Amino acid sequence: MQNGKLPERATLRDVARLAGVSEISVSRVMRRAPHISDALREKVVVAANTLGYTPNRVAGALKTATSxxxxxxxxxxxxxxxxxxxxxxxxxxxxxxxxxxxxxxxxxxxxxxxxxxxxxxxxxxxxxxxxxxxxxxxxxxxxxxxxxxxxxxxxxxxxxxxxxxxxHGQAARDAAELLIERGYRKPAYIGAWAERPSRSRIRRQAFEARLAERGHPLVTAQISAKKSSVQTGAEVTQALLATHPAVDAIFYANDDLAIGGMFHCMKSGLAIPGDVGLLGFNGISFGQAAPIQLATIQTPxxxxxxxxxxxxxxxxxxxxxxxxxxxxxxxxxxx
Amino acid sequence: MQNGKLPERATLRDVARLAGVSEISVSRVMRRAPHISDALREKVVVAANTLGYTPNRVAGALKTATSxxxxxxxxxxxxxxxxxxxxxxxxxxxxxxxxxxxxxxxxxxxxxxxxxxxxxxxxxxxxxxxxxxxxxxxxxxxxxxxxxxxxxxxxxxxxxxxxxxxxHGQAARDAAELLIERGYRKPAYIGAWAERPSRSRIRRQAFEARLAERGHPLVTAQISAKKSSVQTGAEVTQALLATHPAVDAIFYANDDLAIGGMFHCMKSGLAIPGDVGLLGFNGISFGQAAPIQLATIQTPxxxxxxxxxxxxxxxxxxxxxxxxxxxxxxxxxxx
DNA sequence: AGCGCTGTTGACAACGTTACCAATCTTGAT
DNA sequence: ATCAAGATTGGTAACGTTGTCAACAGCGCT
Structure with a gap:
């Protein structure tokens, strides 16, 4: 695959020697600097190709102090x-x-x-x-x-x-408003991964605060320790609805969880949004193409x-x- | 945010001067080289911190010829x-x-x-x-x-x-065998993005070849020009089933497309696998958690x-x- | 011929770091 | 006290590139 003795990587000096020109000229050709004759360029290009020369940007970056x-x-x-x-x-x-x-x-x-x-x-x-x-x-x-x-x-x-x-806080407050506006009165929240992304915690808190202000406080927030996934969303939704049957809407930390929730409802015959309304966050393509299009907050x-x-x-x-x-x-x- | 005159980035020399030691000693402390007294280390660390020194790996990489x-x-x-x-x-x-x-x-x-x-x-x-x-x-x-x-x-x-x-070729041949074994006789294939990933073309060709060998040739292969997505999968599946109603199984270039197909069938009341069998490729989490678990080829x-x-x-x-x-x-x- | 251009090429030093070697200081055994 | 061995520190020269400056050729003009 490769002969025993690996050739050292060619440098500007090697190319210059082979082409019979100065190192700086090779450098200039490589960088497409102006004021280079065709003859010189040609010689350099040929030499560089035969040696398989690759510029060493490490050296260049050191000299120019930029990368x-x-x-x-x-x-x-x-x-x-x-x-x-x-x-x-x-x-x-x-x-x-x-x-x-x-x-x-x-x-x-x-x-x-x-x-x-x-x-x-x-x-x-x-x-x-x-x-x-x-x-x-x-x-x-x-x-x-x-x-x-x-x-x-x-x-x-x-x-x-x-x-x-x-x-994010504003988005979560809007989510709360939306649920209330649509007539939901027993909202819940589902998160995951112990709210590792601090932005999801901010959303939950803002969501909770606004719901309280509007007189329809959060029924429960379930934060799984597991990573966000469709699977986790399905599991947590099942658990939440089992323990809090009165819940009529769930705001999720992200669409993966929400789609998991949707799949759980579909499997167990719960009507969406008849029995429970679902609201995701992020707006990933799966949610938008699902048989029941997932309500969500689209982020760019x-x-x-x-x-x-x-x-x-x-x-x-x-x-x-x-x-x-x-x-x-x-x-x-x-x- | 920053005072007008931005301070130049500190170098080894700056740290060395401030700490009253040699540059090489600073270098050694930074690299946690052995044989450094606690006194020296302490001086250097203090100086480095007050200057907010960050080692310049560009220079280091040039010298050591490794990165x-x-x-x-x-x-x-x-x-x-x-x-x-x-x-x-x-x-x-x-x-x-x-x-x-x-x-x-x-x-x-x-x-x-x-x-x-x-x-x-x-x-x-x-x-x-x-x-x-x-x-x-x-x-x-x-x-x-x-x-x-x-x-x-x-x-x-x-x-x-x-x-x-x-x-990939072997995987596609296995897919063909699986469909035939399960009794499917009118298989189709759906791909996307003009088969940009050459591996998907290889799979299609191997799939097609094996089906032909087994006497149940591919009914049709629809390769969309659009990028793979759930949406595209739904669209192409609809089009394919409309023009080729006899098709009883579809092998997709990937799970995104396959899930789109699944969603299309769910929306339009087609039974899976009663009316049409779906087989994806890759094994992404959505497919596995879906209400109808997607048959697929799991790749690691x-x-x-x-x-x-x-x-x-x-x-x-x-x-x-x-x-x-x-x-x-x-x-x-x-x- | 002499002048100043422009276009082209090269010599040299420097970027910030580390390898190498040398110098100094300890330590403990003789 | 002396010496060897080890631990700790420093001086110097590179790594491969490019900025700066200088040199030189060819050109058209006076």
């Missing part, structure tokens, strides 16, 4: 939300020759610190983080770097530089990634900006 | 498959202090070449690519680097170094990422190894 890397810190890759955000980020970055370097925190702020350190050590041109609630230690480090910082998901708080997201996840990356690139915009992308309540047919 | 970056080239982030693979990759890398640098090709081999160039220029310690069918130009460049290469998803072919995946996506990353790390193993992780046929209740 084409963007640090992206996400809490998880195992639900639909963050891959979509990342997709949005990547779609913009790739158009500008930038590469995302990824760090996953698993919702652990200790790991987040490590990950941020790690990523910053690569001199990224900017960093995208999730949420507004980083530890003081992380904030300190971030502000010592000289790069734009964009925090995504949330806008209810104070960003380090810029923030792109939605108002791909767009969020795109805007975050765009803000990072127009560096001037990256200071003190808060971009609230808003959400769209889709009433569906499950309410 | 902690792993190039990961994926075709897409917009279905469930690749985020899960990436999750698996990341779970292993993070345990070894390595960071994934991401490139998305959008199934475009021109972009793949660019992306590979880009990523390789950062001197990653290894590279993970999708599929075994890279262009000759890409293969040439890859083999000129001196790093382990792991190709994921597919094992039916010749890897550059190592491959981790499943046998997370595991694939894990194994790929592991192979990369144990460099000696990365030459010429083919790891077939296999699949599991889950008959569900949709057949």
């Amino acid at each position: 084409n890397l963007v640090a992206v810190v996400l809490p998880s890759m195992s639900n639909e939300v963050f891959p979509e955000v990342l997709d949005g980020i990547e779609s913009v970055l790739s158009g500008h020759g930038l590469c995302p370097v990824l760090g996953i925190t698993q919702y652990d702020s200790g790991r987040e610190l490590e990950v941020v350190r790690e990523l910053l050590s690569w001199s990224p041109v900017g960093i995208i983080l999730t949420g507004l609630d980083q530890d003081a230690a992380i904030r300190r480090i971030l502000l010592h770097q000289n790069i734009p910082i964009v925090q995504i998901m949330d806008v209810e708080g104070t960003p380090l530089h810029a923030a792109v997201g939605i108002a 996840r791909f767009e969020m990634g795109k805007r975050a990356a765009s803000l990072l690139i127009e560096k001037n915009a990256a200071k003190g900006l808060i971009v609230d992308l808003g959400y769209r309540i889709s009433v569906g047919s499950s309410l | 902690n970056l792993v190039a990961v080239v994926l075709p897409s982030m917009s279905n469930e498959v690749f985020p899960e693979v990436l999750d698996g990759i990341e779970s292993v890398l993070s345990g070894h202090g390595l960071c994934p640098v991401l490139g998305i090709t959008q199934y475009d081999s021109g972009r793949e070449l660019e992306v590979v160039r880009e990523l390789l220029s950062w001197s990653p310690v290894g590279i993970i690519l999708t599929g075994l069918d890279q262009d000759a130009a890409i293969r040439r460049i890859l083999l000129h680097q001196n790093i382990p290469i792991v190709q994921i998803m597919d094992v039916e072919g010749t890897p550059l170094h190592a491959a981790v995946g499943i046998a 996506r997370f595991e694939m990422g894990k194994r790929a990353a592991s192979l990369l790390i144990e460099k000696n193993a990365a030459k010429g190894l083919i790891v077939d992780l296999g699949y599991r046929i889950s008959v569900g209740s949709s057949l």
Whole structure:
């Protein structure tokens, strides 16, 4: 597959020697700098190809003190939300020759610190983080770097530089209003994974507070310790309805759980929305295409990634900006 | 947010001066090298903290000619498959202090070449690519680097170094056998996105070939130009059943499409599997939790990422190894 | 011929770090 | 007290690239 002695990776010097030109000329050809004669370019290109030369951006980045890397810190890759955000980020970055370097925190702020350190050590041109609630230690480090910082998901708080997201508390209050408006009087809430994403806790609390204000307090909130999944949603819904048969509507922390709830109802012959109304959060495609279209709060996840990356690139915009992308309540047919 | 004059990022030299020690000592403390007195360490840590020093790995990588970056080239982030693979990759890398640098090709081999160039220029310690069918130009460049290469998803072919995946052709032949065994005689196939992922084309062809061998040839294959989604699955299924009412079973390119088919049948009152049997591919959680459990071919996506990353790390193993992780046929209740 | 252009090429130093070697200081055994 | 072995610290030179400046050719003009 490969002969025993692996050839060292070719450098600018190797190419220069083979082409019979100076190193700097090779560098210029590689970077498509102006003022290069066709003859020189040709010689260099041939030499580079025969050696299989790949520029060493590590050296280049050291010299120029810039890179084409963007640090992206996400809490998880195992639900639909963050891959979509990342997709949005990547779609913009790739158009500008930038590469995302990824760090996953698993919702652990200790790991987040490590990950941020790690990523910053690569001199990224900017960093995208999730949420507004980083530890003081992380904030300190971030502000010592000289790069734009964009925090995504949330806008209810104070960003380090810029923030792109939605108002989760407001969304949850709207959810409460919607249920009451539709005549529901015994609302419940279902969450999962011990509310690891702090934004889901904020939503639950805002939901609960508004319901209380409107005189129809939350009947029960069941927060599973398991990770969010359709399966978990089905299980928790079953348990909740068994212990609280009076419940007439359930607001879920996300659509995965809500669809699980829907599947449970379908299996056990409960009418949606006749027996129980279901309201999800996020607006994933499964919910919208389901036989009973799931009522949900649509969040612009791909767009969020795109805007975050765009803000990072127009560096001037990256200071003190808060971009609230808003959400769209889709009433569906499950309410 | 930041005073007008941004402070330059602190270097080893700054820390050394402030701490009153040599640069190399600071370097050693930062790298937790052995033979450092507590007194020295203390001085350095204090100085580093007051300056908010972050090591510059770009310089370190240049000197040591190694990095902690792993190039990961994926075709897409917009279905469930690749985020899960990436999750698996990341779970292993993070345990070894390595960071994934991401490139998305959008199934475009021109972009793949660019992306590979880009990523390789950062001197990653290894590279993970999708599929075994890279262009000759890409293969040439890859083999000129001196790093382990792991190709994921597919094992039916010749890897550059190592491959981790499943046998797609075999899986599709098994699917054909399953349908016939269960008594289906008018099988159809539904795909999407113009079969951009070449693996889905391989599956269709193998499926078709085996059906023909068994004397029950494919009735029709409908390949939508749209991206795979539940919605697309529903639409194409409707169209297919309208024009080919005799079809008694459908094999889908993936579970998203299959669930769309399931939803369509539920809405339009078709019995599953009475009127039509459905067979998906991948085994995503929605299908397994659905009211009618989707029959599917379970693929180990997370595991694939894990194994790929592991192979990369144990460099000696990365030459010429083919790891077939296999699949599991889950008959569900949709057949 | 001499002048100032523009276009093209090269020499050299530097980016921030670490490998290598040398220097110094301890420690404990003789 | 002396010496060897080890622990701890520092000086210097790279890693591969690019910014800066300088050099030189060819051109048209006076």
